[in-house]
Amino acid sequence: MSSPIVSVQEALKDMVSSLPKDLFEKSTSRAMRRLLVSIGLVTFGAIMVHCLPWYLLPIGWLFMGTACCGIFSIGYACGKNLYFKSRSINYLVGTICMLPLMYNLEYWKEKSTLTQSTVRDYVSELTRGKFWWLSSPLQWVSSNFSFKTFSGRVVFSISMLYLFVAVFFPLMTYGVGWWGLCKFYLIPLVVYHFWMSTFLKVSTLSFDGDRPTFIHMPKFVEYLTNDFNIGVTLSRIQSASQDIIPAYKWREAYDMLKQEYKEISEQSFSSLITKVGPTVKNTIEKVADVAVSAASTATSSSSSVSSTASTTATTSKFEGRPWYEKVVWTTTIFIFATPLISMYGMATTPFNVKTYITAFLSYYIAGIGITAGYHRLFSHRSYKAVWPVRFVLMLMGTTAFEMSVIDWCHDHRAHHRFTDTDKDPYNIKRGFWHAHMGWLIWKREEEPDADVSDLKADWVLKFQHKYYFPLSLALGIALPMWICGHFWGDWRGGFFVAGVASKVLMMQCTFCINSLAHYLGEATYTDQRTPRDSAITSLVTFGEGYHNFHHEFPYDYRNGVHLSAYDPGKWLICFLSWFGLSYDLKRFPQELFRKGKIQMAEKTIAKERAKLDWGLPLTELPSYDMEQFKLVVKQQSKKWLIVNNVIYDVERFANEHPGGEQYIKDYIGKDATKAFDGLVYNHSYAARNILDTLRVATIKVQQ
Numbered sequence: 001m002s003s004p005i006v007s008v009q010e011a012l013k014d015m016v017s018s019l020p021k022d023l024f025e026k027s028t029s030r031a032m033r034r035l036l037v038s039i040g041l042v043t044f045g046a047i048m049v050h051c052l053p054w055y056l057l058p059i060g061w062l063f064m065g066t067a068c069c070g071i072f073s074i075g076y077a078c079g080k081n082l083y084f085k086s087r088s089i090n091y092l093v094g095t096i097c098m099l100p101l102m103y104n105l106e107y108w109k110e111k112s113t114l115t116q117s118t119v120r121d122y123v124s125e126l127t128r129g130k131f132w133w134l135s136s137p138l139q140w141v142s143s144n145f146s147f148k149t150f151s152g153r154v155v156f157s158i159s160m161l162y163l164f165v166a167v168f169f170p171l172m173t174y175g176v177g178w179w180g181l182c183k184f185y186l187i188p189l190v191v192y193h194f195w196m197s198t199f200l201k202v203s204t205l206s207f208d209g210d211r212p213t214f215i216h217m218p219k220f221v222e223y224l225t226n227d228f229n230i231g232v233t234l235s236r237i238q239s240a241s242q243d244i245i246p247a248y249k250w251r252e253a254y255d256m257l258k259q260e261y262k263e264i265s266e267q268s269f270s271s272l273i274t275k276v277g278p279t280v281k282n283t284i285e286k287v288a289d290v291a292v293s294a295a296s297t298a299t300s301s302s303s304s305v306s307s308t309a310s311t312t313a314t315t316s317k318f319e320g321r322p323w324y325e326k327v328v329w330t331t332t333i334f335i336f337a338t339p340l341i342s343m344y345g346m347a348t349t350p351f352n353v354k355t356y357i358t359a360f361l362s363y364y365i366a367g368i369g370i371t372a373g374y375h376r377l378f379s380h381r382s383y384k385a386v387w388p389v390r391f392v393l394m395l396m397g398t399t400a401f402e403m404s405v406i407d408w409c410h411d412h413r414a415h416h417r418f419t420d421t422d423k424d425p426y427n428i429k430r431g432f433w434h435a436h437m438g439w440l441i442w443k444r445e446e447e448p449d450a451d452v453s454d455l456k457a458d459w460v461l462k463f464q465h466k467y468y469f470p471l472s473l474a475l476g477i478a479l480p481m482w483i484c485g486h487f488w489g490d491w492r493g494g495f496f497v498a499g500v501a502s503k504v505l506m507m508q509c510t511f512c513i514n515s516l517a518h519y520l521g522e523a524t525y526t527d528q529r530t531p532r533d534s535a536i537t538s539l540v541t542f543g544e545g546y547h548n549f550h551h552e553f554p555y556d557y558r559n560g561v562h563l564s565a566y567d568p569g570k571w572l573i574c575f576l577s578w579f580g581l582s583y584d585l586k587r588f589p590q591e592l593f594r595k596g597k598i599q600m601a602e603k604t605i606a607k608e609r610a611k612l613d614w615g616l617p618l619t620e621l622p623s624y625d626m627e628q629f630k631l632v633v634k635q636q637s638k639k640w641l642i643v644n645n646v647i648y649d650v651e652r653f654a655n656e657h658p659g660g661e662q663y664i665k666d667y668i669g670k671d672a673t674k675a676f677d678g679l680v681y682n683h684s685y686a687a688r689n690i691l692d693t694l695r696v697a698t699i700k701v702q703q
Contacts, residue, residue: 019245019256026085026246034226034248035074035093041067041224049184057183065191069225071097072196076228077247079105080235095157099164101192103140104157126323127201136196138323170347178344195225203232213265214254230254332441334401335507342504345496355484355493362399362480363502367542369396370510371559372569375544378455379409382557383573383585390460399476401503402510404465406455414448415514416554419529423448428518428530436515476503509540516540517547525552525596527603535566543567552596553588561593615692618646625700633669640696642671647697653690 045064052060077083078094095105126135172181202215217229230250245253258264373393376382385393394405402408411425418424425448428435455461464471477499484494521534524546531547538545538560546560546567560567576582624632629647633640639651641664650657654664659681667675676683683691 018260019253023249023253023256024245026083027248028085030248031083031246038067038070038074038226042071045188046184049188061187061191063224065188066195066221066224068101068188068192069195069199069221069228072101072103072192073226073228073231073247075101075103075105077231080244082244082247091153095160099161100168101189102161102165104154104161106154106157127197127204132201133194133197135200136193139196139200140193166343169343173344173347178348195221199225199228199232202229212257213267214258215267227251227254326443328441328443335437335440338500338504342496342501345492346501349490349493349496352484352488352490352493354488355490355497358480358484358494359498359502362476362498363506364542365396366400366476366503366506367509368568368572369393369398370400370402370506371542371544372572373397374402374405374408375412376557376559376569376573378405378461379412380554381454381586382555383577383582385576385582386580387460389576389581390458394460394464395471395475398464398468398471399479399503400506400510401472401476402507404468405461406452406465409455410450410452411448413450413452416551417450418448419531419551426514428515432515432519435518436511439514509542510544512537513541513544513547517545521545522548523600524548525593525600527600538566543569549593553592555586556588557585558587613693614689615695618695618698621646621695622697623700624697629697629699630669639664639668641667641669642699643673643676643691645699645701646695647699648691648694649696650694653694 042064045060045067048060048063049057074083075094075097078090078097081087081090084090084093091105098105126132126138169181172185176184198217212233214233215229217225222229226247227250230253231247234245234250234253258266373390374397377385377390377393397405397408403411415424415426418427420427420429425444426435426439431438477495480498480502481491481494484498485491517532517534517537518530519532520537521532524533525548529551531551533546533548535545537547543559543566544550546565549556549561550559557573558567558570559565560570573582573585577585624647629640629642632638638649639654640647640649642648650664650668654661657664663680675681
């Protein structure tokens with residue numbers, strides 16, 4: 001009996017496959033026309049916003065924001081290879097279309113389907129409720145900060161997005177001012193997200209019962225968005241088929257399907273807006289749920305006690321609670337608001353070289369406070385220091401806005417104890433962006449167990465923990481602002497640049513220790529865990545980029561163990577030790593470093609060796625005595641000879657022998673060991689490796 005889910009997928013596949021073949025053919029001219037029209041509509045919307053009086057601005061914003069959805073639909077289609085014939089052109093055009101909307105194209109490509117499904121399931125809960133209009137902003141956050149896959153193209157796509165934001169926002173603010181940025185970009189973007197939220201809801205309503213459901217939108221919306229309301233439903237249908245309909249033929253496909261299949265359901269825009277509740281669900285998902293439920297029932301009948309225990313163990317404490325209760329809002333607002341504040345300030349504040357020097361010093365002081373203080377002194381106890389040094393390093397780290405030493409070290413010790421597991425606070429296995437910042441945004445299921453009793457007994461750290469918030473504001477923001485304002489009158493630059501912007505840069509750099517240092521570089525000493533050694537990462541993480549070394553030898557006060565390795569924390573600790581300010585500097589034995597490198601080299605060699613043809617292993621070869629060997633050579637005319645008790649068939653190699661074929665013929669049916677090993681010529685490794693691929697049997701050694 002066939003599975004219900006298979007029958008649904010087969011029906012959808014047949015529905016698409018029955019359409020005329022020319023409907024699946026891509027047209028470069030139609031693709032270009034649609035692209036140019038969409039660009040023209042967005043441009044026309046910007047002109048409307050510029051020309052309309054203030055009381056008609058909402059019309060311009062509505063037009064421009066809706067037309068932006070048309071740009072998105074093209075980027076979406078390019079990411080799915082539904083637009084141009086060439087994949088490279090699709091990638092280029094798709095990336096350019098996604099940039100103004102602040103998406104990275106890689107999220108929408110087929111290879112990120114797993115991530116999209118996860119995000120869609122997470123967002124679909126919101127689309128069914130009364131706050132459905134927030135689903136698009138939530139998906140925007142999820143699509144940019146929850147990658148499961150990470151590759152060169154992902155890096156390129158994210159880099160392009162970062163470059164766009166870094167250049168566009170300051171230039172826009174400089175050219176048209178803060179109100180101009182809101183008027184021409186941010187407000188139309190809000191309109192765009194409203195329509196995208198409706199399309200997400202359309203995707204949720206794509207199936208009504210067991211029938212595909214299409215939603216009728218207002219005509220001007222369908223035109224400006226390139227029939228994206230049809231595309232989201234067609235995309236769900238096409239996911240069951242290998243046949244792909246280009247985006248500019250969505251309307252034609254819909255008209256044909258509507259004529260041929262009475263099972264297609266249609267709903268109005270008003271019903272879309274008003275329909276909420278948990279009853280709406282994709283049919284395929286329903287069938288899958290039933291199948292899983294049935295399998296679970298069958299399993300539980302044989303082991304009900306263990307199943308119940310397993311279910312209880314895996315139940316989330318956030319289950320059934322709305323998504324916004326899972327967010328650590330104070331931290332989230334701080335992380336996302338400070339970059340915006342710093343960009344605004346840098347774009348609107350006159351450049352002052354003294355202020356930027358102060359910002360750099362503020363950035364570097366905070367970074368050294370984290371690496372030499374928080375990390376190596378307090379968390380790993382890789383050296384000891386006199387109390388004034390401990391106090392100063394504590395104050396330096398406080399300016400970084402990365403929690404108190406006690407809280408920071410609790411998470412970091414747990415990270416080392418549970419590296420790459422679910423109990424690892426910044427587990428890289430959950431994705432690059434989770435390790436980078438996501439772990440700070442979402443509340444945890446449980447706090448990992450880590451011993452920080454030694455830190456709680458330190459009066460220096462107890463003082464900081466108690467007064468952390470006022471200390472961080474005073475030292476991280478107020479102090480650099482006062483320096484810039486008091487000495488050269490740049491109070492504004494002191495706040496935005498030396499205060500906020502320097503801390504934003506510093507935090508992003510130290511976040512890279514948890515993310516980039518687990519992705520980029522070499523497994524120099526071990527490949528048991530994800531940390532990697534990279535000189536490039538070290539440059540942006542204050543010397544913490546030799547992360548494979550650090551995780552293998554965590555109590556060594558050095559990170560870049562080589563003298564030339566960039567590691568300012570190591571240099572500072574060593575310098576202080578010359579004056580007795582730091583002492584008991586811990587070092588792992590040099591021999592362990594060499595052993596780790598040799599073991600990894602052996603693994604690498606073993607992997608490379610396994611790729612090569614070394615001939616059949618001797619244990620798998622048949623065995624002959626000398627009489628049997630001579631008999632086979634004589635009766636079957638085999639071109640066999642013996643070297644070191646191994647029989648080789650040299651028939652296909654004889655005429656390639658560098659010394660001439662005659663040398664081979666002279667030893668057919670004989671033992672050529674002495675001649676091979678030096679009597680005639682002591683053969684090279686290359687010759688011996690060639691010979692190994694020719695072996696066919698062994699000679700029984702007489703006892």
